[in-house]
Amino acid sequence: MAILITGGAGYIGSHMVLALVDAGHEEVVVLDDLSTGFDWALPPKARLVVGDVADQALITETILRHRIDAVAHFAAKIVVPDSVADPLGYYLANTVKTRALIEVAARTNVRHFIFSSTAAVYGEPEIVPVPETLATNPINPYGRSKLMSEWMLADAAAAHGFTYGVLRYFNVAGADPRGRSGQSTPNATHLIKAATQAALGQRTHLEVFGTDYPTRDGSCLRDYIQVSDLADAHMSVLGHLRRGGESLTLNCGYGRGYSVLEVVEVVKRISGRDFEVRLSPRRPGDPAQIIAGADRIRNELGWSPRQDDLDAIVAQALAWEEALTKRNRLYEPEQKHPRL
Structure with a gap:
């Protein structure tokens, strides 16, 4: 059985690819347009198809050629403030293109579909910790854009007889403990990446948005899940579906929150370096x-979880950032992987 990973050269997708290859899956096919992903992040055993997730002819050919029985869909835009500034771009990337992919999956009799969703579907939750049963808002x-895709997926699955897993991520952080992949996008907005870059002198400062929230220190509280643990969660869902399990929607987090300012202090302590922190107004x-x-x-x-330790997560992110800096200095052309 073969699986198609969209966005598999990106941060979370590449860790799913590593988990699949480590588990001995015979054929792992990655679709990525490499706009934010990197082909060198993929293990040699993964097959890379370079293209757009909404290219239905390409997706159809790929699914039929490799006899794909499952799709894990990671390709998306993910920055909240950018979505406020460019809502139509986010509805295109996250909703319209997901619809195109779901249509091909249904038409080619894909049996299982795993969807990368987000805790942002809950909005400002009235209950914390947030259960999956809480109304989305x-x-x-x-x-x-992600909630619309959840609705489409559920409706299509009911109509066409496939099963699905929706994973609602909280804040993803860290890197592969073996140093094979991590958050590699240069201008990523993830807090821990930005803070480690500041610690390494790659940013002049770190900006903290909002210090007047009704939290213990005025900054936002977030649940940070280590990226390899998140990949393992996807593997669990894939196994569940392939064993005949029913469709399901799951939160992916640890059930414990850290404030932005607390995370900053951990980064300073683990790195042994101080850096400027600028306090700014809330972001929309x-x-x-x-x-x-x-x-x-x-x-x-x-x-x-096996990686539920904020100090270790920060240390992984810091080590990855240092390795990434060395890699960017040493390697001119990117290492190429098999393409179709």
Whole structure:
């Protein structure tokens, strides 16, 4: 059985590819337009198809050629403030293109579909930690674009008889413990990446948006899940679906929150370096706190985290950033992987 990973050369997708290859999956096919992903992030055993997720002819040919039975869809735009400034761009990338992919999957009899969603579908939650049963109420176009895709996926699955898993991510952080992949996008907005870049002198300062939230220190509270643990969660969902399990929607987090300012202090301590922190007004679309109610994935799938340690997560991110800097200095052409 073969699986198609869209956005598989990106941050989270590449870790899913590594998990699949490590588990001995015979054929892992990656579709990525390489706009934010990197072909060198893929292990040699993965097959890379360079193209757009909405290219239905290319997707059809790829699924039929490799007899794909499952799709894991990671390709998306993910920056909340950008979605507020460019809502139509986010609805195109995250909703319209996902619809095109789902249509091809249904038409080619793909049996299982795993969708990369977000805690942003909950908006400003009235209950913390947030259970999956809480009504969705996104407060930004990013969250709305993902929720629309969840609805489309559920409706299409009911109509066409395939099963799906929706994984609602909280804040993804860290890097592969073996140093094979990490967050590589130069201008990524992830807090831990930005803070490690500041610690290494790659940024002149770190900007903290909002210090007047109703939280313990006035900065936002977030639930940080290590990226390899998140990849393992996807593997658990894939196994569940392939064993005949029903469709399901799951939160992916640890059930514990850290504030922005607390994370900054951890980065300073782990790196042993101080850096300038500038306090700025709130950004549009940011909820004060969002922490996962994470019991369902543990109870229903038996998933348990192995990397639940903020110090270790920061250390991984710091090591990856240092390795990435060296790589960018040493290698001119990017290492190429098999393409179709």
